[in-house]
Amino acid sequence: MVIPSAVFVCVLSPFNLAWADDSNEATLDEVQVHSTVLKDYLVTTEVITAEKIKEMGATNLAEAIKMVPGLNIVTGDKKARLARIRGAATDQTKVYIDGMPAFPLSGIASNSASNLENIPADNIEKIEIIKGPGPVQYGTDYKGGIILxxxxxxxxxxxxxxxxxxxxHSSFxxxxxxxxxxSKASYYATAGKKQxxxxxxxxxxxxxxxxxxIKWNLNKDTDLTLSGYYMNTDREIxxxxxxxxGQETSATTNKWSGDTWVDGKSDVKNWKYKNFKQTNIALQLDQKTSDKFKYNVKLYHITDGNDLWVLNGNNAANHINTPTHPTWYSSTWTSKGNGIEFTGDLQTDRNNTMTFGTKYNKIDWDSDDILNVTNSGTDKRIGYYFQDSLRLGDKTELTLGVRHDKVTQSFLRAKxxxxxxxxxxxxxxxxxxxxNTLRLSAGKSHIFATAKQAENNVTKGYAIPDPEKxxxxxxxxxxxFDEKSSLDVAVFNNKITDRIDRIPKTDPWININKTDIHGVELQYNRSxxxxxxxxxxYTYLDSKDTDTKGVETRSTDLPHNTVNYGLTYTVDKFQASVLGHYLGNILTPDETYKKLDSYHTVDLNFNYQQNKNIEYYLHVNNIFDTNYWETYECPGDGINFMAGVTVKM
Known part of the structure; x- marks a missing residue:
């Protein structure tokens, strides 16, 4: 992995690339975010700078955002680390890297590949999280939020x-x-390996x-940015x-894997991904054509592929390995797609700005398994949006937006x-x-059935679920309060109809009649x-499902109460931080373990800057070795640590 970095450097060096100084940009030596456009979105937002990421000792995106109120990092399908914002499903949170979708398959095929641990925190300048009804340019096909x-x-x-x-745990x-x-461009590249x-x-x-x-400053009004991302991993689950x-459990209903049933049960476990690869390359043009109009155009190409393997325990125990009853079952997923987006901003007068644009992407996917079951399809999505931002006097700002989205899905064996x-x-x-500032937001959102959900139902003779709204x-x-302290309070309510779910897991995808999510978030900061x-x-969250008969039940896998806290002390070359995390009152979908015990974990982080070129750090997680369960069948990590050094050469 050092080779791509070296090639990158060799290509760049002859051009003596650089970028003119910009007061809103962050330097590598000391990242400072001087302003953020999120203040104009008029909703609850969170900004996490590189300095905050360093204080938390975060090594990936999941760790960097785990202290945000209203947000829970959960263990999802295939043990992926995913985000649930304000009780929404894990695939209803969008992630963008430099304006490009990091997981374009979320909401299209599967969210198990949308593992937030796969995004390293090392070269992140800032993370902006939008909660609530956000700007229409990012779509309205999310109820959780947006991570920029x-x-x-x-x-x-x-x-x-x-x-x-x-x-x-043998990690590095x-x-x-x-x-x-x-004076003309800037560049930044990272290559690495972790185990x-x-x-x-x-x-x-x-x-x-x-x-x-790489970002080229073509002239004072035009920038061209080329960005790319590549990841290749082998990961056991x-x-x-x-x-x-204390015994390991296994799936007991996976007839599709070819495991031979013994005493009415299958024994399916030891899942693992092989050759799990994701790529994303994008080109973006930003241009200011006049004092009143500017626009940007984005082009991107993404790929995603993996081999998913699982051990059939009964076949292995009885030395069975046939085409219909393999010892190891495998399925392969491959996909590729292209997208184009346009956004324009027109300032009609000093108190009014109109934003408009369109987005189109198309993803082709294929899947097959060792039992010769093949699937393929195409997912096309196009959206149009318009937003008007008005300044009503010196104290009031108003934004009105509307968006139209269309989805077209085609399948190998379905309509x-x-x-x-x-x-x-x-x-x-x-x-x-x-x-004091007050804010009010309201909006509608939707979630289409994914391509995989739709094909699953059609091929089995079931209706496709209606869009979740x-x-x-x-x-x-x-x-x-003053320059050193502030308090932010948000009260929210999401009223969902036709929520798409699968209950139990062997049934087709269906619409749940109604789901009502409401909660409160409080955040206090002080120097x-x-x-x-x-x-x-502090976050209070309550979510209830109501079926067609009017029977109400509390939603599962969501904490009723969450508390996060932290202190950072800096003196000369030394910095220390302590972070606490409490979750309470979580119901599970399991009949045996219906509720998880509340738990409280504490982390410590130390940084020592020996000189301008050498820095040492130590991160200790769960210092009190708290025993807890992330889900009813997944215990949390005990005490663990990571120590390292950063050298500038």
Missing amino acids: ITTKSGKGPGQFNLNLSGGS DNYITYSGSD GNRELNNTEFDTEFFNGK SNGVDQIT DVDDSVTDPVFNITHKLDKQ AKNYELGWKHD FTNRLKGFVN
């Missing part, structure tokens, strides 16, 4: 950075970066990754564990699907005084001194 990642840009003469780290995370700039083997059986992973960005016996929906969004903020509301209040700063936040 901006990667770093180089500044100054070309420089190598080397990171070497290792820790518990090593990578090298090269970055720089001058590990967690406490549970069947958890070994081996990942190689590369990502980079930990087996489930029975809480009472085509065509559907469309139109959603409005409304946001308003009013500044009461210098210290929701009405989303939020009321917020921001109070600045006690120049050396000591901290935060605390």
